[in-house]
Amino acid sequence: MSTALLIAAASCATQQADDKVIDKPDLKITDGIFSVEALEALGRVTEPVVSPDETKILYGVSYESIEENASNRDLYVMNVDGSDAKRLTRTPKSENNAVWINGGAQIAFLYPDNGVNQVWVMDADGNNRKCVSNVENGVNGFLISPDEKHVVMIANVKYTKTAQDVYPDLPKASGRIIDDLMYKHWDEWVTEIPHPFLGDFDGNSVTNVYDIMQDEPYEAPMKPFGGVESFAWSPDSKQLIYVSRKKTGMEYALSTNSDLYLYDLESKTTKNITEGMMGYDTNPVYSPDGKYVAWLSMEHDGYESDKNRIFVMDCATGEKTDLTANWDYTVDAISWAHDSRFLYFLACRDGVKPMFSIGLDGTVSVVAQGTCDYDCIAPLSDGRVITMHHSMIAPNEIYSVKDGEVTQLTEVNKELLNQVTMPTVKQEMVTTTDGKEMLTWVILPPNFDESKKYPAVLYCQGGPQQAVSQFWSYRWNFAVMASHGYVIIAPNRRGLPGFGTEWNAQISGDYGGQNMRDYLSAVDYMKEKPYIDGEHIGAAGASYGGFSVYWLAGNHDKRFACFIAHAGIFNTESQYLETEEMWFANWDLGGPFWDKSNAVAQRSFANSPHKFVDKWDTPILITHGEYDFRILASQGMMAFNAARLRGVPAEMLIFPDENHWILKPQNAVLWQRVFFRWLDHWLKPEAAVEEAK
Incomplete structure (x- = not known):
């Protein structure tokens, strides 16, 4: 593996004058309906960054262009x-990873140059932009040291040999020679991996760059989603912590055991400070006084949805403490208070995601909560916290929190949202088949009339252990779904966080089990409501939600009138050998299907949705992306073929250029239009009659 950092020969180029700037769409809504087009027109507010003197907030807003089939993010300050x-920038490409430097007089950020991202610097008013790095393959992220004399940059290095490396006389050969697992991941063939490169920084250029993991064939940060949150500078700028799972091939595919590594800049030595801690260790954060390091830690190797605990290490003694040992929820994000006496954190609890604080003695207090999910934490020295939150009927905006009082600071989408009537969200407590109480979110259409009957859609969550909290999604958007005239039923079934570790863990090894009975309990409960049209209920979901739809298709006893499955697991035996992260398959399914002595695994594979195709009799829409290497598109194709061979009405939408998600604007609109066309045809009799004319 080559780990040399290649410096681009060309200097930073200026942007082409004819590049089109994607700006805020001029969308006028006359019918008051929150449509797919309205969803795509929203400004997407991104994480606020407070200036060093705490007088300004830097933030980004992204807009999508359906016409250009692209998006763009510009920077704002308030x-x-x-x-x-x-507004600070109006450029044809996105500014990302923006931070204050030079006491707030300047801003550093990522921006493309010659087709790849580089580190740039500009004045705080947006003027005098200049490129300060020249990394040939580009910079994926960066973090400047507290003294602003150093910067760590994420850059890709070559990982695998090409055919030409082995046989130079075959310059046009395209084959990949593979001899171990993890040759593909998420949506790419693994030919490069990210490494941390350290450089000197003087505000004008980055020099003396070197790879602190030179000749190590490991990722830092971890793919596919790791970024600058995987790094932490010590307050004195003498040490850097980075996150890595130092494994390759099959060992990597079977393990979630990442660690925190402490790199000393003077001695250039590295120490594993979480050795012996066997699960994911991520998101390191130094306390402002430098006495402690906090991070998120999972206990079990191979369990990616384990409880995320808050660990704190005393830097002087090395003593480690689990602050959340007596707190039964999983943590999403942490940030130290300015006085280093406690931390703020976010965690799902009871169907929402509040902001909490936790003292060094483990005492937990609520900082802010509501019918919403908080999304980031930026503490100020006066006790305020700058944050964002969203809900099922409102996208992210920036807020300030102090003493329980929440103040909205931005109204990026006020003009658009004032033109629509949003649905109503309420919660129902449903008794499950084993006598538990399950929180179920119910989203009612705008201008809801309880005297009328409405078709309904059961939402099946993916993950399988991702929260059904007050999330806002640009793919599975409940506000858009309800605005199309549907009542949305969104149960917090077994396997979801926010209701304790036992509830969260129950689903592992029980695919097709209690969580499916939870879904049916929610549907049966809602069918008794006078406003639900019990003959016209659909079920839809993605990933594990897609598995759920496929399973329900063979086990629903006529409860549903149609199904929609995106990127779902249809055949678990095939999935076991097709997926890339084997730790997931082993933990959740219990092990390989060929282990006949493994009762958990045998139960899992016996409950594979494809085993129940003989009972499929209900129309089904299947969608999938061909860049999905987590759940291959062949799973969707098998399901579609099975439905057609069974004589079941079926349709399939395949995207050759999308992964597990649908990200391109025109593809997103296409997916939504096909989604609602299918629902309307089967759940709204009047729509089917109109369509037949």
């Missing part, structure tokens, strides 16, 4: 109280 918001 006073810390939300006043005097100003």
Whole structure:
């Protein structure tokens, strides 16, 4: 593996004058309906960054262009109280990873140059932009040291040999020679991996760059989603912590055992500070006084949805403490208070995601909560916290929190949202087949009339252990779904976080079990409501939600009138050998299907949806992306073929250029239009009659 950092020969180029800038769409809504087009027109507000003197907030807003089939993110700044918001950039490409430097006089950020991202610097008013790095393959992220004399940059290095490396006389050969697992991941063939490169920084250029993991064939940060949150500078800028899972091939595919590594800049030595901690260790954060390091830690190797605990290490003694040992929920994000006496954190609890604080003695307090999910934490020295939150009927905006009082600072989408009537969200407590109480979110259409009957859609969550909290999604958007005239039923079935570790863990090894009975309990409960049209209920979901739809298709006893499955697991035996992260398959399915002595695995594979195709009799829409290497598109194709061979009405939408998600704007609109066309045809009799005319 080559780990040399190649420096681009060309200097930073200026942007082409004819590049089109994607800006805020001029969408006028006359019917008051929150449509797919309205969803795509929203400004997507991204994480706020407070200036060093705590007087300004830097943030980004992204807009999508359906016409250009692309998106763009520009930077904005406002006073810390939300006043005097100003746009800093208006460029044809996105500014990302923006941070304050030079006491707030300048801003550093990522921006493309010659087709790849580089580190740039500009004045705080947006003027005098200049490129300060020249990394040939580009920079994926960066973190500047507290003294601003150093920067760590994420850059890709070559990982695998090409055919030409082995046989130079075959320059046009395209074959990949593979001799171990993890040759593909998420949506790519693994030919490069990210490494941390350290460089000197003087505000004008990055020099003396070197790879602190030179000749190590390991990722840092971890793919596919790791970024700058995987790094932490010590307050004195003398040490850097990075996250890595130092494994390759089959060992990597079978393990979630990542560690925190402490790199000393002077001695250039590395120490594993979480050795012996066997699960995911991620998101390191130094306390402002430098006495402690906090991070998120999972206990079990191979269990990616384990409880995320808050660990703190005393830097002087090395003593480690689990602050959340007596707190039964999983943590999403952490940030130290300015006085280093406690941490703020986010965690799902009871169907929402509040902001909490936790002392070094483990005492937990609520900082802010509501019918919403908080999304980031930026503490100020006066006790305020700058944050964002969203809900099922409102996208992210920036807020300030202090003493339980929440103040909205941005209104990026006020103009658009004032033109629509949003649905109503309420919660129902449903008794499950084993006598538990299950929180179920119910989203009612705008202008809901309880005297009328509405078709309904059961939402099946993916993950399988991702929260059904007050999330806002640009793919599975409940506000859009309800605005199409459907009542949405969204149960917090077994396997979801926010209701304790036992509830969360129950689903592992029980695919097709209690969580499916939970779904049916929610549907049966809602069918008794006078406003539900019990003859016209659909079920839809993605990933494990797609598995759920396929399973329900063979086990629903006429409860549903149609199904929609995106990127779902249809044949678990095939899935076991097709997926890339084997730790997931082993933990959740219990092991390989050929292990006849493994009762858990045998139960899992006996409950594979394809085993029940003989009972499929209900129309089904199947969608999938061909870049999905987590759940291959062949799973969707098998399901479609099975439905057609069974004589079941079926349709399939395949995207040759999408992964597990649908990301391109026109593809996103196409997916939504096909989604609602299918639902309307089978769940709204009047729509089917109109379609037949």
